[in-house]
Amino acid sequence: xxxxxxxxxxxxxxxxxxxxxxxxxxxxxxxxxxxxxxxxxxxxxxxxxxxxxxxxxxxxxxxxxxxxxxxxxxxxxxxx
Amino acid sequence: xxxxxxxxxxxxxxxxxxxxxxxxxxxxxxxxxxxxxxxxxxxxxxxxxxxxxxxxxxxxxxxxxxxxxxxxxxxxxxxxxxxxxxxxxxxxxxxxxxxxxxxxxxxxxxxxxxxxxxxxxx
Amino acid sequence: xxxxxxxxxxxxxxxxxxxxxxxxxxxxxxxxxxxxxxxxxxxxxxxxxxxxxxxxxxxxxxxxxxxxxxxxxxxxxxxxxxxxxxxxxxxxxxxxxxxxxxxxxxxxxxxxxxxxxxxxxxxxxxxxxxxxxxxxxxxxxxxxxxxxxxxxxxxxxxxxxxxxxxxx
Amino acid sequence: xxxxxxxxxxxxxxxxxxxxxxxxxxxxxxxxxxxxxxxxxxxxxxxxxxxxxxxxxxxxxxxxxxxxxxxxxxxxxxxxxxxxxxxx
Numbered sequence: 001x002x003x004x005x006x007x008x009x010x011x012x013x014x015x016x017x018x019x020x021x022x023x024x025x026x027x028x029x030x031x032x033x034x035x036x037x038x039x040x041x042x043x044x045x046x047x048x049x050x051x052x053x054x055x056x057x058x059x060x061x062x063x064x065x066x067x068x069x070x071x072x073x074x075x076x077x078x079x080x
Numbered sequence: 081x082x083x084x085x086x087x088x089x090x091x092x093x094x095x096x097x098x099x100x101x102x103x104x105x106x107x108x109x110x111x112x113x114x115x116x117x118x119x120x121x122x123x124x125x126x127x128x129x130x131x132x133x134x135x136x137x138x139x140x141x142x143x144x145x146x147x148x149x150x151x152x153x154x155x156x157x158x159x160x161x162x163x164x165x166x167x168x169x170x171x172x173x174x175x176x177x178x179x180x181x182x183x184x185x186x187x188x189x190x191x192x193x194x195x196x197x198x199x200x201x202x
Numbered sequence: 203x204x205x206x207x208x209x210x211x212x213x214x215x216x217x218x219x220x221x222x223x224x225x226x227x228x229x230x231x232x233x234x235x236x237x238x239x240x241x242x243x244x245x246x247x248x249x250x251x252x253x254x255x256x257x258x259x260x261x262x263x264x265x266x267x268x269x270x271x272x273x274x275x276x277x278x279x280x281x282x283x284x285x286x287x288x289x290x291x292x293x294x295x296x297x298x299x300x301x302x303x304x305x306x307x308x309x310x311x312x313x314x315x316x317x318x319x320x321x322x323x324x325x326x327x328x329x330x331x332x333x334x335x336x337x338x339x340x341x342x343x344x345x346x347x348x349x350x351x352x353x354x355x356x357x358x359x360x361x362x363x364x365x366x367x368x369x370x
Numbered sequence: 371x372x373x374x375x376x377x378x379x380x381x382x383x384x385x386x387x388x389x390x391x392x393x394x395x396x397x398x399x400x401x402x403x404x405x406x407x408x409x410x411x412x413x414x415x416x417x418x419x420x421x422x423x424x425x426x427x428x429x430x431x432x433x434x435x436x437x438x439x440x441x442x443x444x445x446x447x448x449x450x451x452x453x454x455x456x457x458x
Contacts (some may be wrong), residue, residue: 034449042435053431062448096380117327124324160439171409176331178333182453201401
């Protein structure tokens, strides 16, 4: 039963990554990447690596979003 | 099956029911604010019940098995529950405020006092 | 004052997270106690200015903690149960009549207004959208508007009385 | 033992629900809609972590849920703050 969860989570992760590349509005890409970080943290958790999951939760959910948004403030929001 | 185990099953089922409703509300309601109603309330309430089921599971395992690490499981699940209960309404409030300030108004609204107030100040 | 409160809160949180590691005082090892004390001092020195004047000496009164605990267990949980059954019915039937209304909170302190806003967000069909900083008026999204200018009792039931008792 | 199987099943259902909330995150017409999907995903992932921590029988894993519940909300706050400033 746990294998099903692994398959489902991996499928969501691939889908989220593809959509993050395809969106033209970069703010939406940042939101999608934050979602990818959340799901990746749950996947590490299911693989029984709590230390990696804590690091991924801190960096992926909080820090990466903040850094991308600071970079986005200095540029235009729409992709050419 | 002991009555406590049946209680754990019931708590888990109620939690899953409310979580399902909260997710369905994301697709059924027309605009951001009503979706926030469904999403924050129902999923917070469902997660409270799921966490209560885990706390009860830890306590019963501690009582019957005697290993103290199940007591620690119950304690840490309770801390996670408190963290969820504090941060979730704050996040909902932040999203609602950002939505209204960025110009996404409520659909099908009968009254919008905040937009009136902003219009008066300009 | 805020240094002491921040340090005590940080130390208490550390103790909760490391309970069961040894035998001193019923469940902590000496290493964890010392590490927790040092960490709490560092945290208090770094972040006591963030709390600032917002929490006075009254925050340490144990009676208020007991009242807050009773409030969360009793009225708040009952209100949440009613809210969820109501929203669940609306999810299934789909009948809504939304709108944003303005309400006078009638509370002076920042902590009380924050608690009231969070309680309102968790209870029947209401969601705090914005707060007027000077007059502490709340703008609330109501999923089923009954009157255009409601009072605070229409929105939150008896919550404002409870919060006034806890915070003031 | 039987109870742990039931807990794993509950965690699996929560994972399926999180797929649905990701769908709202990808579909939603406006940015706040997507952030609502992200916030729902946060709550569901915390619930899944607590349930799986009990089901996998490793107590240390529940600590991740605490850290996660306190940190993931910062991302939501930051995106909300940016939306407020960036569009007006």
